[in-house]
Amino acid sequence: MxxxxxxxxxxxxxxxxxxxxxxxxxxxxxxxxxxxxxxxxxxxxxxxxxxxxxxxxxxxxxxxxxxxxxxxxxxxxxxxxxxxxxxxxxCGHGVEAVTEAAARQLANGATMMLPTEDSLWVGAELSRRFGLPYWTLTTSATDANRGAIRIARMITGRNKVLVFSGCYHGGVEEAHVEIRDGKVGLRNMIHANGVDHAAVSKVVEFNDVAALEAALADEDVACVLAEPLMTNFGMVPVADGFHDALRALTRKTGTLLIIDETHTISCGPGGYTALHGLEPDIFVCGKAIAGGIPAGVFGVSEEVSQRLRKHVPDVNPRQRQSAHLGIGGTLAGNALTVAAMRAALGAVLTxxxxxxxxxxxxxxxxxxxxxxxxxxxxxxxxxxxxxxxxxxxxxxxxxxxxxxxxxxxxxxxxxxxxxxxxxxxxxxxxxxxxxxxxxxxxxxxxxxxxxxxxxxxxxxxxxx
Structure with a gap:
């Protein structure tokens, strides 16, 4: 035959x-x-x-x-x-709750670099959903990741950021690396622009606990920046036990853990983090959280906030200027975004x-x-x-x-x-x-x- x-x-x-x-x-x-x-x-x-x-x-x-x-x-x-x-x-296009909230706030001023009462509700809701006590608003998840990385470097005194090959965390330079043919290079056809990635980045394969442990062993990594599961290189599910190992290894080596839920917020009202009981030091989210109006957020744990305040204290009323964190901008936390975020979280992402x-x-x-x-x-x-x-x-x-x-x-x-x-x-x-x-x-x-x-x-x- x-x-x-x-x-x-x-x-x-x-x-x-x-x-x-x-x-x-x-x-x-x-x-x-x-x-x-x-x-x-x-x-x-x-x-x-x-x-x-x-x-x-x-x-x-x-x-x-x-x-x-x-x-x-x-x-x-x-x-x-x-x-x-x-x-x-x-949230969908032209969602009534978001559209009405945005129109109301536009009529009352889009951005003043001053808080509105909506922000009080938003801050409390972010803490309730995601479990971290203190929050900062940005104009995108990229900005939120940059802020989180800057804080991690500030309080650890370390320079490197570890990411997983095939990840995507916006325009964060440290995350523009991948492993291809066994070599570390720039991902997604991104052109080199003078950054010494060997000095600021480490990259390992997702789900590889041994490689992660080896990369963290030198204790020169300020933070691991990770999605709960990979979503931007084709979806790569997380292996059983990987998150437990990731959290244990970061704690053992004094490395902060940043969980970026910009995509995985689709898993539920509190994202993958709430659904599976993850315990990040810093939590990042963006895109959907304000119903399509540009927005990002990051939240920090109590421990991170205390360590940060040793470097950058709260405002002293007797000082004319307080220290700048080197992040954010005049449009961050603007009234329009905050109003839309309240509507999205309160009426749509239910x-x-x-x-x-x-x-x-x-x-x-x-x-x-x-x-x-x-x-x-x-x-x-x-x-x-x-x-x-x-x-x-x-x-x-x-x-x-x-x-x-x-x-x-x-x-x-x-x-x-x-x-x-x-x-x-x-x-x-x-x-x-x-x-x-x-x-x-x-x-x-x-x-x-x-x-x-x-x-x-x-x-x-x-x-x-």
Missing amino acids: TATAIIEPAPDLIDRLIDREQQRFAELHPKSAAAWAEGRQHFLYGGPSHWMRRWAGGFPVYVAKARGAHVTDIDGHGYVDFALGDTGGM PENYARMIGNAERLAEGVRAVIAENALPWHVTQIGARAEIMFMPRPPKNGAEVIAARRGDLETLLHAFYMNEGILVTPFHTMFLMCPATEAADVDRHTGVLRRFVAMLKREGAA
Whole structure:
């Protein structure tokens, strides 16, 4: 009996299919194409943010309106939005409670570098949800991480920050490192800009307790900056016992532990930290926490606050100036952000809405698993909280190295372009889905149907 040969698709097949989908996208979106051409005359890299050029269609759609879990572009096409501004829109678009609160505060002044009474409620709510007593507001999670790192260095007298390969913590320079082919370098095609990363950064693989222990043994690390599970390099679930080991090793070596929940706030009202009883020294969050208005927060433990105040005491009324922490800015904690944050935390990011969001994420994952099983595909889907991710590998990766070894960037691009042509938006950097309170079961089922059509197209073309 002769063995059946495995026929591999032609090397350039996926590229040709991408070209075809991008051509279809251009034909469907003439107004967005014209707007993008005009934008390239005035904006560096085409859009108000250079991130906006990274959508798989070859250019972004220009939005006419967004409501709830849906977006309509200027060509009149509607989309189910599972990207939600890469988490910034997790409350949903145009949420009434946030919109009304923001409008009221705009009418009464957006920013005065003075507190409002809303801030009293927000501070108490942050402590209640996340368990840390003292908070500072920033304009982004990047700023919150920078502030947390600065504080860690100040009170430990150490310079280095340890991160996990494949992480993402915003524009924090210390986190722009990864391990690739066994060597430490800059991640995500980031260009070197003169920072000596060997002097300020350490990087190990996620879930690797032995590597973490070795990296902390020299006691030269001010802080470990970590997500509870990795979400920005493809979702990488946390291994059993890893958080216990991480907390024990940081305490043993006098290293502060910063938990960044900017994405994992999707796990529940108190994030992964409250759900699993983590005990960070500093807690960071951003994006979704003010309903899409730029915001970040960091909270510190009682011990950290006491150590910090030895370096930077509270205001002495007899002094004309108090010491500057070297963080923040005149827009940090502005009245508009605080009002929106109160509305988001009080009326939108509620236990009831989380239950709805998580239920829809489970529904989406079940639909994807059915498509994978029906077609015997070597893919998987990970669902944690209100977030899910499709990856083109048989099982969830354990660390960044496994993602690098198996990631199919070409197939991701093809899927994303196909999705956009079929009215689905997902995070453009990898295939991650997020639910908001307005997401409906019908939206999820629409995605399952589109994915089935994508797989049928791959089979028809000999690519699967």
